[in-house]
Amino acid sequence: MEVVIGSAAQVARWAADAVEALLRARPDAVLGLATGSSPLALYDELARRHAEAGLSFARARAFLLDEYVGLSPEHPERYRAVIERELASRVDFAEGAVHAPDGGAADIAAACAAYEAAIREAGGVDLQILGIGTDGHLAFNEPGSSLASRTRIKTLTEQTRQDNARFFDGDADAVPRHVLTQGLGTIMEARHLVLLATGRAKAEAVHRMVEGGVSAMWPASVLQLHPHVTVLLDDAAASRLQLADHFRQTWAHKPAWQGL
Numbered sequence: 001m002e003v004v005i006g007s008a009a010q011v012a013r014w015a016a017d018a019v020e021a022l023l024r025a026r027p028d029a030v031l032g033l034a035t036g037s038s039p040l041a042l043y044d045e046l047a048r049r050h051a052e053a054g055l056s057f058a059r060a061r062a063f064l065l066d067e068y069v070g071l072s073p074e075h076p077e078r079y080r081a082v083i084e085r086e087l088a089s090r091v092d093f094a095e096g097a098v099h100a101p102d103g104g105a106a107d108i109a110a111a112c113a114a115y116e117a118a119i120r121e122a123g124g125v126d127l128q129i130l131g132i133g134t135d136g137h138l139a140f141n142e143p144g145s146s147l148a149s150r151t152r153i154k155t156l157t158e159q160t161r162q163d164n165a166r167f168f169d170g171d172a173d174a175v176p177r178h179v180l181t182q183g184l185g186t187i188m189e190a191r192h193l194v195l196l197a198t199g200r201a202k203a204e205a206v207h208r209m210v211e212g213g214v215s216a217m218w219p220a221s222v223l224q225l226h227p228h229v230t231v232l233l234d235d236a237a238a239s240r241l242q243l244a245d246h247f248r249q250t251w252a253h254k255p256a257w258q259g260l
């Protein structure tokens, strides 16, 4: 696990550098996209590079991590709508290239199996963007999630519903109770995981993820078992890390040829 600490603006730029390097080398790469506020500055930066530097998504495909169950197709907070607004509509993905779990499916189990199959048929995810919940959740894999889990329905914790109430006019009761989410086992199959976290509210979860034991109580700690994880943090999110100074020194002396 590589931990890189900088400003919030650097976090977004570093993540954009990783996406850009991949797309320039492999224009038909498969991206894993996250919602939430953590990747918003990254998506702004990717949209800017598309407009100003010719970065193209025309041959890429993308898979979202998760989706709410039961929101109407027109609801602006469906993650499919969010990613359309925040990224897809601002770059040049081909029609139908961005996929999300179907939170409106009548047969939830079949929809989850179909999503797993679609990821497999695309050849798997090359680079997965991730945020982290204040309780250490990844996608919507709440504490207690199997570390080997696959795409399935989950029940949100009250903490996550409170955290996400800001997207629903501050009303936690309006946040759906159920979601579909890639499992931790699904996420772990992506070839490169890039996790972004900013702000003090994430400091405890980041500490547990990087420096705690591997445990379903802090689902993101499963990333310790992945061979290629890049954790991009601002100073506030890194503020509980015992190894913060070491991570800063390692980054300062990293050979330029290594990349992220």
Ligand SMILES: N[C@@H]1[C@@H](O)[C@H](O)[C@@H](COP(=O)(O)O)O[C@@H]1O
Pocket (backbone or CB within 6 Å): 034, 035, 036, 037, 038, 039, 065, 066, 130, 131, 132, 133, 134, 138, 139, 140, 160, 164
């Ligand atoms: N399902 C999403 C996650 O994918 C996200 O990483 C996390 C943190 O969100 P934020 O980036 O807004 O803090 O919680 C949300 O509920």
